[in-house]
Amino acid sequence: MQILLAQPRGFCAGVVRAIDIVEKALDRYQAPVYVRHEIVHNRHVVDRLRGKGAVFVEDLSEIPAGSVTIFSAHGVARSVQEEAKLRQLPTLDATCPLVTKVHVQGRRYAKGGRDLVLVGHAGHAEVVGTMGQIDAPIHLVSTVEDVEGLPIDPDKPIAYITQTTLSVDDTRSIIAALHARFSDVEGPDVSEICYATQNRQTAVRALARTSDLLIVVGARNSSNSSRLREIGDEMGVPSYLVDDGDGVDPAWLEGVSTVGLTAGASAPDELVQSVIAALGRIRPVEVRTLDGVEEKVEFSLPPELRHPVATPESVE
Structure with a gap:
């Protein structure tokens, strides 16, 4: 056979970066470090990191005061970031840079006065984080049929952003439906998504x-x-x-x-x-x-983790 x-x-590079952040945080700060949500959606990865001393939680209230806290690759809402500041939790952000790019695009479109449409799946961690990163109303659509039900005037300027892990073909169909229904549409090309x-x-x-x-x-x-x-x-x-x-x-x-x-x-x-x-x-x-694309993309670590931990030998 x-x-x-x-x-x-x-x-992918975003997952490699997120896992590296947890492992380097454990090296630098020692166990335990706390991770809000699964760092990536894979039980084997999570269990391996848990074995090294990472503690995975769904709510910041589960994290002891002063503990190093990592936000998962999917991103978090601003309210989570603000709660961490209020609790004075030292944080490391493992949000994939391509997810952060979506947040930046969304804020720019909203600031320009466009009604914002997010193509994604309700309840997914990335969608929850994206909707909580933009201070403007967001309409969530998952299908072409959802586009038809949007309560927006067809002549009103709109913009779309997308969850990074969707079917490219489904996303392309939804974007086409937005262009068919609305007269003024802005958004990234499918090739820019991820x-x-x-x-x-x-x-x-x-x-x-x-x-x-x-x-x-x-x-x-x-x-x-x-x-x-x-x-x-x-x-x-x-x-x-x-x-x-x-x-x-x-x-x-x-x-x-x-x-x-x-x-x-x-x-x-x-x-x-x-x-x-x-x-x-x-x-x-x-x-x-099979032959295929060889990916060479790398994303840099947060500044706090870019340099190796000093040891007595390296100091001498």
């Missing part, structure tokens, strides 16, 4: 064209991982989302000669390897990586 690996797959989301979705389309079965490694609550599985389904390929190799069902492989394998942006490569191992226990496998 042949296993085809998507290129790219797995960690390089990692686009690259992984493009790669999974290429993978699905040559696979009998698609397996996506990622968490159930990972929006970008779920989109990858949905793309496979849309292309007519049986597609499954698994946490790791333990999620592989041998029954999926009946009549299958080629398995396409990819991973969401918050899934580490060792989980991909665990799926390969699980498939190899069912049937002999040959693994090949």
Whole structure:
């Protein structure tokens, strides 16, 4: 059985940065450090960091006074930032720079007097954070049908921003619906939304064209991982989302000669390897990586963490 690996797959630069922030904070400040919300949506990553001394909470009230506090890659509302200041919690912001870019765009559009539309999924951590970062009313839409129901005059100037982990095709359709309904629309091109989301979705389309079965490694609550599985389904390929190799069902492989394998942006490569191992226990496998984009994007750490911790030896 042949296993085809998507290129790219797995960690993006925003996820790498967020995990680095937690690990370097543990090195610099010692355990425990507190993280509001899962740093990224992956149980294995969270459990590994928890084992090193990170404590994950959903509310700042759970954090002892004076404790180092990290905001997750998804971003937080300004009210959370202000509460941390009031409680005098030393904070590190692991918000993905591309999510921060969305916040900046939204504030600029709102300041220009445009009604603001956010394309995203209600309740997702990134959407909650974005809506709380902009001091203006925001209309949330998830589908083309939602656009038709917007309570905005068609002649009023509007602008849109988007959640970074959406299906690129769905987002493109919603943007087209906004342009069809409203006469004055501003917003970023789909190509500006998130390089990692686009690259992984493009790669999974290429993978699905040559696979009998698609397996996506990622968490159930990972929006970008779920989109990858949905793309496979849309292309007519049986597609499954698994946490790791333990999620592989041998029954999926009946009549299958080629398995396409990819991973969401918050899934580490060792989980991909665990799926390969699980498939190899069912049937002999040959693994090949498809051609694709090689990502070289890197995001800098917060200033507080850019320099190594001084040791007695380095001081002498």
